[in-house]
Amino acid sequence: MDFLMLERWSPYLVGVLIGLLNVVSLLVSKKPLGASTSFMKLGGIIYRSFDKEKAQNNEYYQKNELKLDWGMMLVFGIIIGAFVSSILSGDFNLIAVPSMWANEVSGSFLVRFFSALLGGVFLGVGARWAGGCTSGHGISGTSFLSVISWVAAIAFFIGGIAVAFLIYGM
Numbered sequence: 001m002d003f004l005m006l007e008r009w010s011p012y013l014v015g016v017l018i019g020l021l022n023v024v025s026l027l028v029s030k031k032p033l034g035a036s037t038s039f040m041k042l043g044g045i046i047y048r049s050f051d052k053e054k055a056q057n058n059e060y061y062q063k064n065e066l067k068l069d070w071g072m073m074l075v076f077g078i079i080i081g082a083f084v085s086s087i088l089s090g091d092f093n094l095i096a097v098p099s100m101w102a103n104e105v106s107g108s109f110l111v112r113f114f115s116a117l118l119g120g121v122f123l124g125v126g127a128r129w130a131g132g133c134t135s136g137h138g139i140s141g142t143s144f145l146s147v148i149s150w151v152a153a154i155a156f157f158i159g160g161i162a163v164a165f166l167i168y169g170m
Contacts, residue, residue: 007089022139029070032140035078036133037064038071039124104168 003009022033044066048055055061086092096109105111127133130152132141138156141149 004085004088005090007091018139019143022143025070031070032136032144033074034071034132034136034140035075036124036127036136038069038075040064040128041066041069042072 025031025033041064044055044061048066097107097112101112134156137149137152142153
């Protein structure tokens with residue numbers, strides 16, 4: 001159990017574990033891994049608490065039932081697991097502006113906050129527009145040999161590399 005205390009795990013081991021999780025997910029729930037739909041459903045559940053009729057009449061929410069399901073539990077598990085892992089490894093700390101960001105972009109908390117917020121909005125819109133997120137396309141879709149998932153996964157890498165060059169001027 002000492003591996004639980006490690007600050008970083010082998011990416012090869014984690015890749016195998018995620019692949020096995022995808023197989024278990026398919027066997028148990030008959031659904032592939034994915035996270036972006038869970039965020040949409042959570043947003044719909046919150047929206048429904050303010051305007052139930054509009055949420056019920058929303059075409060998107062009619063196709064995707066607004067309920068707490070295994071996908072949402074996966075997302076909550078990722079968040080809780082990351083927190084527990086950081087505590088066990090002794091790596092937990094709260095940093096408003098990471099030093100790399102401060103050195104490369106800005107030391108301002110507001111710049112960091114609004115950049116993260118804008119990035120999150122772009123990620124959310126992009127994931128819904130693409131019909132899935134990095135886990136949905138990059139893990140599950142590619143394992144099904146879906147052409148659109150392979151195109152999406154390649155685009156994720158190209159976009160990530162381009163943004164890294166843009167921000168960090170490699």
